[in-house]
Amino acid sequence: MKAVNAVRVQSGQEGESSRSGAETLADTAYRLLEDQIVRLELPPGGRYTEQSLGARIGMGRTPVREAIQRLVADGLLIVFPRKGIMVTTIRPQDVIQALEVRLVLERMIAANAARDANQAQRRELAACADAMLAASRANDLDAYMRSDHAFDLTLARVSANPFAARAVAPLQTMARRAWFYFTREFDLVPAAERHASLARAVAEGKVYEAVQASDQLIFHIRDGLRRVFDS
DSSP: OTGGGSOOOOOSSOOHHHHTTOOOHHHHHHHHHHHHHHTTSSOTTOEEOHHHHHHHHTOOHHHHHHHHHHHHHTTSEEEETTTEEEEOOOOHHHHHHHHHHHHHHHHHHHHHHHHHOOHHHHHHHHHHHHHHHHHHHTTOHHHHHHHHHHHHHHHHHHHTOHHHHHHHHHHHHHHHHHHHHTTOGGGHHHHHHHHHHHHHHHHTTOHHHHHHHHHHHHHHHHHHHHHHHHO
């Protein structure tokens, strides 16, 4: 099945069992459906039923229902009682406002990571950024998006603030979906370079530089999307 072969990256909003290392069926359903929404395989405005979503990912009613509830909370799905489920539309103003909130959260996450990460974690984050750079230079979109998601998850985990991590995860997802929707493949290398700058600052334990690099990354995403919206 197509969904099973899709890119498998864990959400930043794992359940308790996921944080302990075991992914529940609900976690899996959430991850697969979120991936299809982000990649526009479930397009904005698309209408579905609980059964049809379950069939897409080959999973049963209970985990799919739990996943739908989480995706509604993330702002990716809307449930109409007795009328089905709709994938939310992408509104430019929503994306920009989400980036404004993300700017503040990402500053906190970057500062905490630069200050508190151990050496192994710093190396892990640098490896994620290296993977993004390699994928961007090879114009490998799938590898880039896997690495981008891994970078976000790693940075949030290294920052050791689960509240910030849970708050920022749906905002990151919104930006990825907008990236696909507004066709920004040309931006792979510049975006990867800004991720690498952030990773270097964290790896070197430079708090101020990490915050500045985080801001520059969000500004880059915001300004690029604004140019697309204006055109």
